[in-house]
Amino acid sequence: MAANYDIPTPKKRLLSLQINPKLFEKATDEEKKQQDVMAQSTTFFRDGMRRLMKNPLAVISMIILIFVILVMAIAPSVVPYGYDEIITVEGVRDKEAANLKPFEYSPKEQAYMEKYNVQVFPHIMGTDELCRDYFIRVVYGTRVSFFVGIFASLMVLVIGTIYGAIAGYAGGKTDLIMMRIVDIIYSLPDILIIILLSVVLRETLDVSKVPLLGGLGSNMISMFIVFGLLYWVGMARLVRGQVLQTKENEYVLAAKSMGASSGRIIRKHILPNCLSVIIITTAQQIPTAIFTESYLSFIGLGVSLPRPSLGSLANAARSGMQSYPWKLVFPAAAIVLIVLAFNLIGDAMRDAFDPKLRK
């Protein structure tokens, strides 16, 4: 201050900040631009993915899922055993190969290896009581669970979202009638329907000729039908609630005032703004479907034998739990890993795609 003799200090006022405006100089355009620096902007999807990749739990979960998927894809062509194949040594059934521990060889296999000095492919998870390789059975079981989980939640996603969005957006009487239908479906006991349907379908439908689904058996088909018929109602209710909330926003009114059609408003404004809820619910629907498949298989309503599923494997292992605990541990661990990974990814996606949580 003392150096600026030529700048007169204004008269001091009691309640003023005592700032001398003459000491300030105008910012140049270049300096103004420096203040204008903002973060690089990207698309909504890319931005969400970037934030998803910053979440360590999500990345670990994704690595686990990718690993599981790779194992499911590669293992059947690498492992020389089939899921319903009894282990044979030199073309003869090896009856001593029952209930082997992980990486253990039966006496016949050991003798074979010493005789020809070769390595027999190890039983990574041991064998079951019928002398089948347990690892390949768990892999096939995981395949079934994955297929059921993803297919069922996709069905729930599509039906539930469309139904809920229409009911919520239309409102009034349409909404009333549509939601009463949902209430009725909600009150139907799902297990009973699955049992009834699988009985009926076994009689009427020859599923073995249907490609892709053929190997799964009529129980699986009835499970998909039940998912398609019954399980979407939770999603529909949720989406409807979200839509009701979202459509009150002024940007929906703005779109209407611009002349946007109802379809466009639902697609462009309402659904994207409900997306986080839909994503998390779908991601949580996958483990729910896997669980449903597992417990249905556990009580004997799942895939038909000899096809394994994680639930039926766990059920079969129950009897020998004391002597061969690994037979329960492996399928149970597979269920836990998959379900946990899907749940964590769902959570992380919700956080990543919510623009309000953006840092």
Added chain:
Amino acid sequence: MGVPEKIDTENLVELHNLKEYFPVRTGAFSTVPLKAVDGVSFNIRAGETLGLVGESGCGKTTVGRTMLRLYKPTGGEFYFDGELVTDKNIHRLRKQMQMVFQDPYSSLDPRMTVEDIIGEPLDIYHLYSSKAQRHERIMELMELVGLNAEHATRYAHEFSGGQRQRIGIARALAVNPKFIVCDEPVSALDVSIQAQVINMFEDLQKKLGVAYLFIAHDLLVVHHISKRIAVMYLGKLVEIADADDLNDNPIHPYTLSLLSAIPIPDPKTARASKRIVLEGDVPSPMHMPSGCPFRTRCRYATEQCAKEMPPLTDRGNGHSVACWNR
């Protein structure tokens, strides 16, 4: 007033006896109409601004929204450019009528970039032949409202209130409308930003010749921007006049009290002027008083006021008032 025989072609907007009743459920099977707007008529010429003032809940916003058919009107006619607006032609006419909303925070979709928000009306009416043309038009609009080109890829929540309102205005201007309903566009902004946005509204009107229905509850703001001002009370128009005429020579007792409530920046003048404080509360629009809705709080009220609603009568110079006693 009824249906007019002749439509004045000089008026861009002609509103005749607009009514908007909302059914309110009072029992399981019975509803009572809430008369949000009850017989409102006014005209707006091309390139002109009509200010619409009134307190909260008096139906200002409903008038604007019903004009754009966001609500289906219960009664009355709305002529736009000499054409009766119906459900059939509204889609085409919306290209010429747009709206700017009150809350710049909820009127922009948080999932869309600024470019997509401004481009939405262009998408709806397919007003471009290539992506480059769309981009060019959006850049043009952003420049018009004073936004930087680099803002185009950002999301609405990254902006301040004033900037967001600019985005909303650019969106309304995208289709080159002749008429914009401005629904309290500045009441959510702080005073310094209000001035910027209002000046921008004026500049845009000079440049593009759009007409505004400027809805607000701040008389000073409305007086600044409007050529004429209409005053509403409980769904009814009570006074309509030129802005200066209304300011200098208010007639309706409600307008008088509104004007007396304007804060005066000079303390001496403020002390000298007397405020007319209204007694009581606004009656519920579901149980409207008979006759004139303002009579319950009016010091000039007589028996006639309880019997009959006073018609809007011309007192010269296009100054119309609905009052028996003044």
